[in-house]
Amino acid sequence: MNETNSNKLNAHDLINVGIYTAIMAVLLCVFACLGIIPVMMLSLVVIPPLVAGIPYMLFLTKVKKFGMILLMNILMGLMLWVTGMSYYATIVGTITGLIAEWIYRKGEYKSKKLGILAYAVSILYIWANYFGIFYNAEQYFSTRQNYGQEYIDSVTALLPPWMSPVLLIANFLFGLLGGYIGTKVLKKHFEKAGIV
Amino acid sequence: MDYKVDLKPASLIDPRTKLLLLFMISVFVLGGAGGEKMTVFYWILVFVPVLLLLSERKWKLFFISVLVYGCSYGAQMFLKGDLRPWESVLALSVYVIVKFLPAVFMARYTMATTKVSEFIAAGKKMHLPDTLLIPVSVIFRYFPTIGEEYSCIRDAMKMRGICLGGGKASQMVEYRMVPLIADCTVIGEELSAAALTRGLEVGIQRTCIWNVKLRFLDYLIMGFCIFTVVWCMIGGFFL
């Protein structure tokens, strides 16, 4: 039984990462489409973190080794990049993935409380999508010049620089809430159904 | 009649080139890198996926996309300066379509024309580790599964006439997601078991029956991509 004791990821772990990343990506994609409408842009830090907690907490029950959380975050980050968010999501995702990995390991891959925290941390890559607006505002809008000053004004009014930490905190809090909902659903459905 | 495995490459370009194009489009079209001086490259990159779709004989999609791009280009010319609110909304949607559509088309083309096995082989040639290749190939295979499962669940809800629980949003989400995730988990476990009994493991020397190699068109596209990047970095001098 040498491979069960090994801490290296095996094919089974990697397939699990693939499956849950696919589910998370589909969910984010569905709920992120709301973000195209300017006013709804802010809802991005609210709705996806709430919903994605369910598959994520289920994913965590499969995590017993170092690297799976990080890998999922890197893949999510890459997918966000390719589908039009910024590469900040990839960078932030990698960093938060590492931190989440560390947090969850603290709980010996069992603690639900630390699991929720790990989720809230790793999901911060959603917040990173706003980076482009806050830190490169000029460049961001230079390519959008022909949409009328009014639109730019309305977006910048909605997103003044001090909004950035606010969004970060919101993202984190809704992540905690989403993780909490995730554990509740896990208990209500998946544990009772014998899937976990 | 004897059967011969058709080893002709299934698509015009190599998986590596597809990934490169996907990357280029996300940086230069979606990301708008380089700004004004990249306009020509921008539009070339917008139309590359369209041409690739044409090579797959997707006529309808081809005509629709050309029409959409044409209209939106016109609209962008027209909707300039100070705009009324509804014009802003229109301009924004036009903007979003032209920005996102190429990436969507390119991703679709990549998914539709790349065999999982080809993708792994190409990845190995790029010296990507299995830790990345296996999950990505699972994601490839899993998107259609999620779609299939979801449409079954939607049908079932329709049949039960579900505006369950007075149509509370949280319940609507719960009733859809729980069976979906449960199904996907079960299928995932079975998929893992099947893949393992067929010899999939991390770090194995894997062969591939498909010919994965770069051809003339691949080099041409790569050359163009390098030129684009160089132009983006130093092109400003010549303007």
Place this chain on the structure above:
Amino acid sequence: MIRFEHVSFCYAGGSASLKEIDHSIKPGKITLICGPSGCGKTTMIRCVNGLIPHFYKGDLQGRVLVKERQTTDIPLQKLSRYVGSVFQNPRSQFFNVDTTSEIAFGCENFGMKPEEIIDRIEKLVRQTNLRSLMDRNIFRLSGGEKQKIACAGVACQEPEVITLDEPSANLDHEGVCGLQKMLALWKKQGKTVLIAEHRIAYLLPYIDEVLIMEDGRIREEMTGEAFASLSEEELHKRGLRGKTFENAVSMELPPLKGERGKILLEHFRFGYKGEKVLFDIPRIELPAGEIIAIVGGNGRGKTTFLRCLCGMEKRCKALVTMNGQTWNRKQRLKHFYMVMQDVNHQLFTDRVLEEVLISQEREDKEKAMEILGKLDLEEVAERHPLSLSGGQKQRVAVASALASGREILLFDEPTSGLDHSHMRQVARLLDDLKKQGKTVILVTHDGELLKEVCTVKLSLEDLNRKADLFSYEAVQQGT
């Protein structure tokens, strides 16, 4: 070749699945493992292909030897060269999206030369008639076709041992015949084959040895000939299915006596976008209050027929008239209820009782419990629907249909993968529904279920071919 030495196994957090198995399997023999559901067939198979102990965790005692080596010592990757596996669910055992790559997948993982793999594939296609399935998208294949590809993938690896876990659960007569061809090939090549299966009729000509299991133990061992000479009653007594290998499509049922009204179907025409028309039936009358079986090969549109009937397919503009009421598509969604082949899709809540309550127009707990009582579900009323057995899930779905007062119930392959006693249970359920005055329409390729309980049999091919005859009797009669 394969030896079990005092093997006991117990899944993590479960009860004992195998108890003291001591048995050896000779090379080159085809062995059938049968027995009622939950007898440990699948666990036996998993011990041989190494999924136990490498994938499914639990407490394994004793030794399982494959080629004189203990399975615990061989990593799964190595073991997979000797042992190839085909699983029950055709939807979940694919790693690739196209068929040709899927067949090559195992060999590629073993690092074989591409030319050699291609040679093998070409030889295999010649031997097993797979031509029409090559270079296709697996997601577009029927269950039977997918299972053929799974077998081909294993055959291409040319392992010495092949295990099959209920491979026919989702197959029609044609698909089963395809499986027979595969078995014949393996027998000729002298492979050691292990099959766990409920449907035994199709295997009789090939098996050398039979293990009948019960409750984690081998209850009886016999030779293939001895097994073949058992009578139907003797098989049923052991919880096994019958041994007549019949094609549901060509079976005859006695004519119907007496009528309880008619259901008139009009304009039943449907084909998926860009594909050929599956059926085109301008007008047909079916008897109400009966159990009607629709038969036909895999991929001919039986399930689609049910989907159109209950109003799920938007593009089907059919009308249905019953008791003087005519229903269009949307109205049919309220009067028909379809129990899907994969029932998991239609159970949403966390309690069986809740599942019934939300289907009622006004929640009425007493009435709900009454319905559950009738379906033998009272005891599980508080359990999570997904934690129930397959048969129970089916009945929960029926309970919710009854709660919402549907008159016509549709079933898609209600007995696929069921053993004899569970098949009988479904038959009783259908009969009860009939007694309550409901009309049952089901799609099946299970000849035994057809004989047991169905009162009318129609083949989709006949309905199509004789579309100008407007009554079902006329469609049934003559060829």
